[in-house]
């Protein structure tokens with residue numbers, strides 16, 4: 001095997017000991033380019049360079065191997081470090097290992113030096129590779145989280161914009177057509193024309209209702225009445241539509257919530273109830289809204305078949321994943337507990353704290369002028 005070439009920094013004040021170390025490295029198949037130093041100042045200088053390995057005596061004139069180790073690690077240098085010393089107590093050896101030494105050897109027994117050096121270098125290489133991989137992974141997770149949150153807020157922005165356009169353009173045009181048809185109806189010269197106009201009026205009425213419904217789905221106007229009435233309404237509608245016994249409970253009639261929170265809470269309940277009707281095979285569901293200790297909680301509990309970790313890991317299911325991301329946009333989180341007797345989803349949002357500031361602003365910009373007083377009370381597409 002060809003010798004391994006290593007650039008070695010050796011803290012050692014005794015020349016003979018240094019020579020001995022060099023011999024043992026060479027015997028162990030290491031072609032070492034050794035730079036020997038014995039002061040703290042020289043160490044500071046040497047640390048501007050890169051080293052494959054640092055060996056250090058314990059007792060140095062006015063300095064110690066442990067202090068050198070501390071300095072090296074404090075600089076964030078992961079370079080392998082082996083304490084090579086005369087007799088040292090076990091406590092010092094332990095402390096050295098704890099402080100980040102890779103190994104310690106006695107000068108009286110250096111046969112292990114070369115293998116220990118190679119092992120330390122390999123261990124270090126793996127540690128650095130792992131650190132890099134961990135860092136890359138956490139960066140990419142962070143980016144993914146930010147992207148998901150960005151998508152969630154973009155979706156709401158887009159929905160709000162579409163709702164505004166439907167309101168302004170489609171709603172406006174339909175109202176105008178209704179007026180015109182009403183005029184024609186009053187001035188219809190023949191009964192047949194009057195009848196046709198009546199039919200047209202009905203069609204326009206349906207189109208108007210549909211546009212209200214779509215608008216409501218895009219941006220639930222009922223939220224203007226407050227989160228509690230909106231969730232009460234949602235729960236009632238859900239019960240009537242699905243035949244599942246749906247109970248709404250709250251300790252609070254009025255909630256003072258930062259902008260953005262009601263919509264996140266509303267979408268949370270909407271998704272949780274949709275899941276109950278789609279997956280749970282439940283006969284009962286309850287929606288509980290509480291505010292305690294400065295934390296808003298929305299809890300949706302069903303008595304269905306429960307869900308498993310596999311269910312949550314489904315590649316194409318983004319409902320619950322989206323809830324986690326949405327919750328984070330307002331500084332909140334989602335907890336799930338489930339067993340074969342049912343499932344509980346809880347959204348928690350701390351209501352004070354600086355993190356809502358940015359989101360407040362973002363969601364304030366989302367506000368659209370919703371049509372006054374004529375929110376559609378019936379919203380069949382919600383649980384479609």
Ligand SMILES: Nc1ncnc2c1ncn2[C@@H]1O[C@H](COP(=O)(O)OP(=O)(O)O)[C@@H](O)[C@H]1O
Pocket residue numbers: 275276278279280281302304305306307311312314316317318319320321343
């Ligand atoms: N309340 C529930 N009861 C039983 N299973 C559920 C419930 N909610 C969700 N699941 C399971 O978890 C999976 C993931 O749900 P979700 O992320 O909302 O995606 P999707 O509804 O699009 O499938 C569902 O496919 C279902 O198998």
Ligand SMILES: [Mg+2]
Pocket residue numbers: 271274275319320
């Ligand atoms: Mg779902």
